[in-house]
Amino acid sequence: MRKSLAFALAIAITVAAVSYTVVAQPRSRLDVVRARGKLICGVSGATPGFSFPDPASGRMVGFDAEFCQAVAAFVDVPDVEYVNLTSANRIPNVMSGAVDVVFRTTTVTVTRDDQVDFGPVTFYDGQRLLVRTGSRIRGLDDLNGARICVHAGTTSERNISDQLRQRNLRFQLITFQEAKQAFDGMAAGRCDVFTTDASQLTAFRATAPNPNDFQVVGREFSDEPLAPIYQENDSKWADVVNYTVWGMILAEELGITSAIARNPARLSEIAGRDPVAKGLIELKGGAMGRVLRLVGNYGEVYDRYFGPRSRTAITRDNTRNALARAGGSMTSRPFR
Amino acid sequence: MRPHSPPPFWRDERKLAVAVQVLFVAALAVAVLAADAALAASFRRQNIRLDWGFFRQPAGFQLTALTWTLDLETLSLKRYDPGDSAGEAMIAGLFNTVKVAVLGITVATLLGVLVGVIRLSRNWLVNRLALAYVELLRNTPLLVQLFFWYFVVILQLPNGSPEQPPLRLFGDAIVLTNSGLAFGGTLVERFGRLVVDGGFQLTPEFAALVIGLAMYTSAFIAEIIRGGILAVSRGQMEAARSLGLSYGQGLRHVVLPQALRIVIPPLGNQFLNLTKNSSLALGIGFAEFLTAANTVSSQTFRSLEAFTAVTLGYLMLSLLISGVLNVIRARLALPGH
Numbered sequence: 174m175r176k177s178l179a180f181a182l183a184i185a186i187t188v189a190a191v192s193y194t195v196v197a198q199p200r201s202r203l204d205v206v207r208a209r210g211k212l213i214c215g216v217s218g219a220t221p222g223f224s225f226p227d228p229a230s231g232r233m234v235g236f237d238a239e240f241c242q243a244v245a246a247f248v249d250v251p252d253v254e255y256v257n258l259t260s261a262n263r264i265p266n267v268m269s270g271a272v273d274v275v276f277r278t279t280t281v282t283v284t285r286d287d288q289v290d291f292g293p294v295t296f297y298d299g300q301r302l303l304v305r306t307g308s309r310i311r312g313l314d315d316l317n318g319a320r321i322c323v324h325a326g327t328t329s330e331r332n333i334s335d336q337l338r339q340r341n342l343r344f345q346l347i348t349f350q351e352a353k354q355a356f357d358g359m360a361a362g363r364c365d366v367f368t369t370d371a372s373q374l375t376a377f378r379a380t381a382p383n384p385n386d387f388q389v390v391g392r393e394f395s396d397e398p399l400a401p402i403y404q405e406n407d408s409k410w411a412d413v414v415n416y417t418v419w420g421m422i423l424a425e426e427l428g429i430t431s432a433i434a435r436n437p438a439r440l441s442e443i444a445g446r447d448p449v450a451k452g453l454i455e456l457k458g459g460a461m462g463r464v465l466r467l468v469g470n471y472g473e474v475y476d477r478y479f480g481p482r483s484r485t486a487i488t489r490d491n492t493r494n495a496l497a498r499a500g501g502s503m504t505s506r507p508f509r
Numbered sequence: 510m511r512p513h514s515p516p517p518f519w520r521d522e523r524k525l526a527v528a529v530q531v532l533f534v535a536a537l538a539v540a541v542l543a544a545d546a547a548l549a550a551s552f553r554r555q556n557i558r559l560d561w562g563f564f565r566q567p568a569g570f571q572l573t574a575l576t577w578t579l580d581l582e583t584l585s586l587k588r589y590d591p592g593d594s595a596g597e598a599m600i601a602g603l604f605n606t607v608k609v610a611v612l613g614i615t616v617a618t619l620l621g622v623l624v625g626v627i628r629l630s631r632n633w634l635v636n637r638l639a640l641a642y643v644e645l646l647r648n649t650p651l652l653v654q655l656f657f658w659y660f661v662v663i664l665q666l667p668n669g670s671p672e673q674p675p676l677r678l679f680g681d682a683i684v685l686t687n688s689g690l691a692f693g694g695t696l697v698e699r700f701g702r703l704v705v706d707g708g709f710q711l712t713p714e715f716a717a718l719v720i721g722l723a724m725y726t727s728a729f730i731a732e733i734i735r736g737g738i739l740a741v742s743r744g745q746m747e748a749a750r751s752l753g754l755s756y757g758q759g760l761r762h763v764v765l766p767q768a769l770r771i772v773i774p775p776l777g778n779q780f781l782n783l784t785k786n787s788s789l790a791l792g793i794g795f796a797e798f799l800t801a802a803n804t805v806s807s808q809t810f811r812s813l814e815a816f817t818a819v820t821l822g823y824l825m826l827s828l829l830i831s832g833v834l835n836v837i838r839a840r841l842a843l844p845g846h
Contacts, residue, residue, distance in 0.1 A: 175519060176519075176528075179528075179532045182536065183532070183535060183536055183539055186536060186539055186540060186543070187539050187543060190539075190540065190543025190544065190546070190547060260807065261803055261806070261807050264810065265812055268555060268557075269555075284810060285810070287810070288810055304700075305700075305701065307701055308700040308701045308702075309700065309701075310700060318699055319699075319700065320688065320704075325794070325800075325803065325804060325807070326803065326804060326807030326808075327807075330570060330804075331569065331570065331808060334569065334570055334571060334591065335569070338591065344571075345573045346570070346571055346572055346573060347573055347714075347794055348572060348794045348796075348800075348804070349793075349794045350791060350792055350794070354660075354794075357660065357664075358664065358794075361660075361664040361665070361668065361687060362664075362668025362669070362670065362673075362687060362702065363664055363668070363687055363688060363713070365699070365700045365702070
């Protein structure tokens, strides 16, 4: 009697354990997000210009944060939950499925693409140097013996090491967990140089209490195309993120702003005139319309945080962030 | 009288005990195999492949605190260079963890014993000051304390610019800036700042880590020592006093040796805590074991393998410390204990 009870228990444990592995069926993240009613978006939360809490309301705002809102509007879920991620845990969080999509100034690299998939580039950036005004540093060649503050676990750390070793210069790397801490270390005088993507250098400098004590110098010495990341092998979700970004870029090319998107008469007039605009507006039952009404097109989002009237102004003219037909590299796809 | 027949199988106590143990081992084996199968299936589903060879690939990064490491081929000490392998980078980090642990444990124990004895003083003010020290340090998170020491105290030291000249002692033999405490180096001017070249330098990250860890752990050790002393019966101190020993002598020769036996297990706990808490150096950029592994994992994207190695590393270090403490306890134990 006791023997058969123990035997039955052993079988029950085995069956329970094995069935756990069989039950998990792959579902697209699109269905998961719709069922949840909320998009879980990974951002930095501490990068001026890209994702930071609004000083007045405390809500998460920024270039990256608005793309999260755009994706949520595309799939028609009302809510976005922002998760603050570090550069070390952004990829593991995507791989494990803890977040749906990450907009966190992530450079597209081939080795990262082995583990996650990248969406379209939202910002073309490059690495430069932030130095004290008055130090005689003008470029990489002046950095012999320098102490360099850098954000741990980023391509910036790797690039500066590679560049200085190629030039056979001595240097000391002081790494920090967050880019903001690295800037604080630089401001306190712990190091002579802070290096990361030029957009972040401009943003940190602009939000410092004494911006004129710092200067961004040097030519761009690395190519840093920044793009969103999401889990591999999920084509439906990839389409959602990709077409959100491409749709915003195409809307800027066609001149469809947030104000125009709120005016149904003008929208249908534009759709009647231009078959490409019609494809954009009618995609997936008006998904792009929701996006444009909420955040606007690519140019409007860019101007809100990096436009000439914002504190962290970064010009688009003559850079790769301009539209393709204005000489830059921002392109879309045919919405037919 | 009935003949004495052996009881049936299911009522024989010894056989039942054996059967239960066999069944338990079998159930455990089944559970472990099932968990392993579930893990393998989960890896397959997410296209994760474990690859342990990356430990031999060149590390390609240089962190200030990584100086000495072990050559994995010849097992000899050598200076760390970015061309060395990732495994050797992590070993350099492990050496730093051991340095921090040894120094931290020493300072924490000395401070802790001092504060613990002070807590027993009959002077009301001194007693309450020690109480404030202990309560403040025990009840705030360690990471917050480390940030405090690093960002609020050490980085505010003079930065070597003309407005904040470095603190010099004994000529230039000891120089204090927010880049560290340097012994026997030379001051040179670089990029508008005075920095020290050469000599022996204590980086601010190392100093903040050791100070923060030692003070935090000393608060816990103080309470343990106080408890140990109070656990020794009052009769011992009274007997010492009646023999003519002063309070201090009684403490040193009679009470503390007995208290020591009592406090060694909880003291060992605190030593292990300090060793593992040193991993919080990740927050202030000191390149110890976890920080080096973190950099390796973000450069090579092999986080599962890197952090398994970290877990095993801390496990070995902790078992070593526990082993040493067990030997000490066995040596000090009274016969029969």
